[in-house]
Amino acid sequence: MDWQRLLDQAYAHVAPSLGQRGRVADYIPALAQVPAHAFGAALATLDGECHEVGEAGKPFSIQSVSKLFALILALPVQGEALWTRVGKEPSGNPFNSLVQLEYEQGIPRNPFINAGALVVTDILQTQTGGASAAILDLLRTESGNFEVAVDVAVAASEAAEGNRNAALAHFMASCGNLRNPVELVLGEYFRQCALALSCRDLAKAGLLLARHGLRADGTPLLTRSEAKRIQALMMTCGTYDAAGEVAYRLGLPCKSGVGGGLLAILPGVGALATWGPALDEKGNSIAGVDFLDHLTTQSGRSVF
């Protein structure tokens, strides 16, 4: 299949309406300044190629896409015991909802909502002594780009505007579901959200899952079964409370972030990252989902 041509076509499909619908995340100034019409995409294939369109090399704030890599690191160490502290079910509620957390007594619904990611960060912090550094290290190694870094201005802004996440963290602490100090966990969490990667970097890092758990150097990080399970979670929980809609349209496991990033795994092909900062009301990149919708429809490729 001529993937470059398919990417070009999908890009041509979304280009006319870039920035015309949706809103750029504006809860922190650093994100609000990103141009709404920016767009990039990269497909890293299992056979080592990287097809790109638009601003595929420009770093952006990956935000919640980092939750995926936190889980990739924490799960193989913690094993199934991880699921005593966080669930595996779609939340059906916005990503930062306190409601479900209270009904479920401090056990977040899944690792891809904020509360669940805070628990995974807490676990990873206990495992490594430095959760955000461990994620940074993984992303550098897998992307092969050692320039990947935390955007400290974004991290500082997140902390300054972090009352909602602080509420989640304090609530879980009150339920005994955080083991490290609340302020430490929040700091690590804000730093991992502030990681800046390009589509190219992100797609290459995502190959880990397309290779069923093998790192870029061929060593296993996840078992095949773990890689399958994490992709299942991406499909059922990876795009906030729009997971059903996104699965319906794309038929692919995805993880999105409010920075406009989206990472999808194409089984047997590779990993695809898109960046389009204008978000729909559920917090997913409008251009990213449209691009992938066109690509999967034209290529006939999905997991089904």
Place this chain on the structure above:
Amino acid sequence: MDWQRLLDQAYAHVAPSLGQRGRVADYIPALAQVPAHAFGAALATLDGECHEVGEAGKPFSIQSVSKLFALILALPVQGEALWTRVGKEPSGNPFNSLVQLEYEQGIPRNPFINAGALVVTDILQTQTGGASAAILDLLRTESGNFEVAVDVAVAASEAAEGNRNAALAHFMASCGNLRNPVELVLGEYFRQCALALSCRDLAKAGLLLARHGLRADGTPLLTRSEAKRIQALMMTCGTYDAAGEVAYRLGLPCKSGVGGGLLAILPGVGALATWGPALDEKGNSIAGVDFLDHLTTQSGRSVF
């Protein structure tokens, strides 16, 4: 791959604990009498074979598995307009919850919870003038078994114990989301739930999705895209509020019923039906999920 051997092994794996955990649905007498240790499974393959273990030929009450076939009939006629009356998101709540329905003003979260299925039945009733008869007709044709029938004793029991579904239906009627008379919709719904099929019948009928929408006679019922989309809904919403857990374990699109049935689609292989009446607390067949977990792990086959 030697599927018969894999089925035999999976059967041997679940056989020792059949009926030892979980509970048979007991809200109506006809279901409560089914032996908890019963088990059957059938794999209908794309190349025309049918591998079977246990009581694969014994008819059971398919209950909510019928919701899948109602959607398969209603969607291609109604098109995307169907989604103005029912959502596509996992519910995160039990299958017969009124809570979400009220918050969302009578638009059920998805077509596989009871409220959503009532809306699909209402749509199908308007389309066909006889919703349960249309589903029966489809299942007979696709399974090739013209003995398939509604178990009228079960249908009558459902109606007698149907206050919860009546509450859902009346509530949606109060929101203007049922077009046919409440009693008529309920009657059609109870009849489709009371359809009795064997694993063999159900697996053969499920081939429709494995064939990307083609009927047994080769004519198209669904487009390839529609077949993909319905499978995505099965994965995110097909097993009540355990969809995340089931997707995590199996990595397959599934639809379950409280009669103990489970239908899964194996991409590129075929359709698999299991029957094990003892249910977990979320209403899914314990033996069925265990059987499929073993089979997918041993075969390495999942959608991911």
Place this chain on the structure above:
Amino acid sequence: MDWQRLLDQAYAHVAPSLGQRGRVADYIPALAQVPAHAFGAALATLDGECHEVGEAGKPFSIQSVSKLFALILALPVQGEALWTRVGKEPSGNPFNSLVQLEYEQGIPRNPFINAGALVVTDILQTQTGGASAAILDLLRTESGNFEVAVDVAVAASEAAEGNRNAALAHFMASCGNLRNPVELVLGEYFRQCALALSCRDLAKAGLLLARHGLRADGTPLLTRSEAKRIQALMMTCGTYDAAGEVAYRLGLPCKSGVGGGLLAILPGVGALATWGPALDEKGNSIAGVDFLDHLTTQSGRSVF
């Protein structure tokens, strides 16, 4: 205290804005036709007088005010056992919410929301064999007006538009909290809601509570303690999810109805009924609450 003058002043206070804010209940035609600017009030005093302003003699649909009289009849017969089937707490939700009912497994929050009133009607039906007739009989005797009757057109309209109440009733039946057939309970409930009384009739009937439980003929219907307790429920639960606001403004036990009626008990003075069909968004009469606010502020009378 010159109550007639106080009533006149309060009437002069509300008169200029009658019908200018709020909406007349329009879920059934018979209610929608009532003029929004209508108003009447009557104070029946313990010493036998009846002070009136406006259309105090015109019958209107008392709707939920009937819930108070259903409880007055059912409580002394059933005793404290009544509270095993219905709670005593404010609901904090609209009067016809299904949500709370599901969280609390079919035990309505209090007897003054629709679900709770359906349970009280069910209890009264079991006690008397004719719930709405028993309420009618009580209201005729206490008001001394034997013309009081059910408005059958309103009752028929209620039934025709009764899907929401049917949903509540079927849900409670599914929880085992209705003992009579659902359709019978609904019919009795719709009839009691459709009782038509004037402010004069209603105020006289309300004297029962101002007399601490004694009927017009001096015989006890409620003990002093029961009369106190029912007034406490009126204060905490009598005006839907605005009970806190109404108690804050008036400091009086009240019961309201969507027909625009409001019945308040003035301790040591008597019972006050108002009628003003334009409702605020919580379903309470705007003119009625304003009238009582002015009257209690000017007279300095409240329970506190």
Place this chain on the structure above:
Amino acid sequence: MDWQRLLDQAYAHVAPSLGQRGRVADYIPALAQVPAHAFGAALATLDGECHEVGEAGKPFSIQSVSKLFALILALPVQGEALWTRVGKEPSGNPFNSLVQLEYEQGIPRNPFINAGALVVTDILQTQTGGASAAILDLLRTESGNFEVAVDVAVAASEAAEGNRNAALAHFMASCGNLRNPVELVLGEYFRQCALALSCRDLAKAGLLLARHGLRADGTPLLTRSEAKRIQALMMTCGTYDAAGEVAYRLGLPCKSGVGGGLLAILPGVGALATWGPALDEKGNSIAGVDFLDHLTTQSGRSVF
């Protein structure tokens, strides 16, 4: 009426079962150590007497009873504008629930749940520059006991175990409903909760409301209308999600605290404080409510 005899009788009524039901609050050590069987009560009358039974002179942690005095200070300064930042409706949920707060976008349901009290403390802090000191000053002056003080050990424990309140405060800050720094508001809140008063002190301070807003020295702090309104809030919201039950049993405006304190206003008589540390599941003093139930039943005094 011989109030001393009535108090003695009510004390004799509750004495046999003191400490035999319920649980002492144990979320901080300082409270957990209080003996479950302790009991005291004091009635300060409008004519200057103080009737006492049991340990009426022993200081205890007043906890949420302090919320009443915070409101008494903040309301007359802020006026009705206060109600744009906190509601007046019963919550129907536990005192520290996050759920309602999220549904209602950071506007707490009423000033007597924790979230609402944090907002009132924030307002009082802005008004006075020292919220807890202002409350302390009021309580000293009104009780005439200048030994009244903050128990600093309790305040420190509250802070150490304060994750749940921190979650509430951070959430409201994220909604813009706290104006002072979160940590400052929490500190002031924990200090006011840690105020230690005896029943005698508390009853004397409560006379402010029985005097319709006049301070001990005869100067007005509240208007008559404000005093009425605050008592209405006590009745509908003063005892957490048991307000309906307590109003039903006692027919009096009350405010309770998890330290086992309870303050009730007897209209025309005075103010009554009780202390009994064993709490029911809603967080109210079992002995206190039983004592007041006996007293109001025997005296026939309630607001109704």
